[in-house]
Amino acid sequence: MPFGLWRPVGEPDWDAIVVGAGPAGSTTARLLGGRGHRVLLLDRAAFPRPKPCGDSINPGAVNELRELGLLDLIRGLPHAPIAGWRVRSERGHAFEAEFPCGTSGIGIDRSDFDAALVSEAVRAGSTLRCGVRVVDLLTTDGDVAGVRGADGEEIPARVVVGADGLRSVVVRKLGLIRRAPRLRKMALTAKVRGREGGGCLGELHLTPWGCVGIADVGRDTANVVAVMSAGAKMLGRGAETRFDLAVSSIPSLTGAIRVSRVLATGPFDWPTRGTTAPGALLVGDAAGYYDPFTGQGIYRALRGARLAAKAVDEALRGDADASFRRYEAAYRRSFAGSRRLQHLIEGVTSRPWLFGSAATAFQRWPILPNRLLEVTGDLAPASHLLSSSTCRH
Numbered sequence: 001m002p003f004g005l006w007r008p009v010g011e012p013d014w015d016a017i018v019v020g021a022g023p024a025g026s027t028t029a030r031l032l033g034g035r036g037h038r039v040l041l042l043d044r045a046a047f048p049r050p051k052p053c054g055d056s057i058n059p060g061a062v063n064e065l066r067e068l069g070l071l072d073l074i075r076g077l078p079h080a081p082i083a084g085w086r087v088r089s090e091r092g093h094a095f096e097a098e099f100p101c102g103t104s105g106i107g108i109d110r111s112d113f114d115a116a117l118v119s120e121a122v123r124a125g126s127t128l129r130c131g132v133r134v135v136d137l138l139t140t141d142g143d144v145a146g147v148r149g150a151d152g153e154e155i156p157a158r159v160v161v162g163a164d165g166l167r168s169v170v171v172r173k174l175g176l177i178r179r180a181p182r183l184r185k186m187a188l189t190a191k192v193r194g195r196e197g198g199g200c201l202g203e204l205h206l207t208p209w210g211c212v213g214i215a216d217v218g219r220d221t222a223n224v225v226a227v228m229s230a231g232a233k234m235l236g237r238g239a240e241t242r243f244d245l246a247v248s249s250i251p252s253l254t255g256a257i258r259v260s261r262v263l264a265t266g267p268f269d270w271p272t273r274g275t276t277a278p279g280a281l282l283v284g285d286a287a288g289y290y291d292p293f294t295g296q297g298i299y300r301a302l303r304g305a306r307l308a309a310k311a312v313d314e315a316l317r318g319d320a321d322a323s324f325r326r327y328e329a330a331y332r333r334s335f336a337g338s339r340r341l342q343h344l345i346e347g348v349t350s351r352p353w354l355f356g357s358a359a360t361a362f363q364r365w366p367i368l369p370n371r372l373l374e375v376t377g378d379l380a381p382a383s384h385l386l387s388s389s390t391c392r393h
């Protein structure tokens with residue numbers, strides 16, 4: 001019997017409770033369950049469920065799925081390849097770039113993707129409970145020792161993993177929110193049919209109020225995301241009216257028909273003061289987020305889940321403090337560069353004159369957008385943009 005499975009009398013029934021069954025939570029649960037730990041995976045929703053998202057998995061996340069042994073499963077679901085991105089501003093500045101030869105992303109409906117990952121977590125031995133809304137954490141001598149549901153149920157565990165996304169309850173209860181959002185954006189998403197001339201490229205259209213992203217997801221359907229400032233002055237107050245107005249000027253969507261309801265999410269700018277506390281750690285969007293423009297969320301979820309599962313496994317078998325310190329350092333090291341780049345990209349794309357200059361440079365030196373796509377596709381570190389081969393061009 002693995003060491004992690006033996007418990008003295010009086011120990012909690014669960015080694016780990018994972019709050020949130022999105023990609024970060026379900027993958028963490030799957031890895032821990034596969035290592036012999038007793039894992040309870042909780043979520044407010046039942047699966048499959050609709051999820052507001054860009055529905056794009058970048059090549060780095062594709063590589064993570066391959067490492068996890070899940071790529072064939074995901075490719076067996078309805079999906080579409082994403083070979084690169086075409087970016088255009090309202091002023092006509094534009095460029096396009098493709099991922100390096102032999103790599104591509106995947107456009108897939110998050111309801112299908114998330115449900116598949118949840119099923120794999122259960123297959124690996126985790127217990128799934130849907131319809132559970134966690135409202136508080138249990139503590140013993142200052143250490144997190146479980147969770148409390150909205151109905152008052154208390155569920156003890158040796159470790160709690162907060163994977164409950166933006167506006168995470170676990171983050172709030174741990175007191176790890178660094179500040180309120182400064183970059184106040186909201187996103188409206190819906191599925192459409194009838195997109196014209198997309199091919200294998202996704203589209204990003206910059207507008208005075210934000211941007212519109214488009215990615216095919218299979219079944220002759222495209223996912224459309226309209227990201228806008230929370231204070232954007234647009235006619236209409238309802239989500240559907242705002243969405244329809246936002247996409248009405250996009251050429252490839254002129255004849256498209258919306259085939260789903262409009263979902264809303266945001267704001268996204270939720271920085272945290274850390275990713276661990278005694279008895280708990282954070283992963284995925286709950287561990288801090290900034291801006292969805294670069295489409296790196298799924299990569300961060302999957303890569304973060306691998307780091308989190310390793311840390312929790314080590315904590316359950318030995319020195320929890322040391323394993324959590326290593327996790328904090330590894331998480332920061334893995335994602336700090338991409339987070340700084342996200343801030344830089346947001347600064348450029350939100351200023352039309354600056355984006356125009358960047359687009360002109362990209363058209364003159366094609367290696368620049370290609371390198372940028374390598375980095376935002378999580379195929380190379382942010383430092384790759386400043387490599388000698390890039391600078392020579």
